[in-house]
Amino acid sequence: MHKPLLSLLAALAFALPAQAQYAPPAPKEAPVQRTHAEPNEQDLQQHGHYRNSKGDDVHSPAASKSGKVPDGASAQCRDGTYSFSRSRRGTCSHHGGVATWL
Template sequence: MRNRFIALLGIALAGALTLLLGGCASPPSGPGLVAATASTTSATSSAPATTTSTTTTAPLTTTTSVSPPAAAAPVAPAPIDSAPPATTAYQPPVAAVPAQPICGNDSYLNSDNQCVHRPQSAPAAPPGATARCTDGTYSYSQHRSGTCSHHGGVAAWL
């Protein structure tokens, strides 16, 4: 019985010594790490030689603490009677419009932006006429496209 008491006392002292030397820090944990083991052997008295060996495995414990997210500060609504901030809308630059010639009552503005004499009735082809229209008028058009379009088409090119 006395040997058993001495063996238990030795184990307790060895465990206390292991804690003091090893500290109270938790053992490292993670993949591939093996649990820490502590092995103690008690010394025997002058009685019959008896050796007791004890191996313990300490469980690995991981503690994770998560703090709650910080609450956002409340946003005060804008006063109802306040005016919206002044903004300036983008205004593209104004393109310069070329000055158009002002044509008289007997002329029109053609596709080249030039004044051309309107078709007129005459007994014979007047000077500068380019075509005789089907209705008998003479055109001063500078292009064939659209010539005599409101006069029944071109009867003859001059």
């Protein structure tokens, strides 16, 4: 090899950063467990439930007998019922859509 080429290769070898040592990935944090207040069934006119996309049992939209916002409600639908949905997607979809997010 030519002397200038060897000098260039040697210079590059020293200019490159040292190889990083392997570090195992940090452990994932446990998912946050959210607690959702359950509505008082005696204050609701409907009593159905459904299983959401995450597999959770959720109270179906229902009207309040007292006219007050039930515990655990996440939105009021346009037909006046209250939704207990745990995500925004599809909330009040069979009740005219969301009138107000709570």
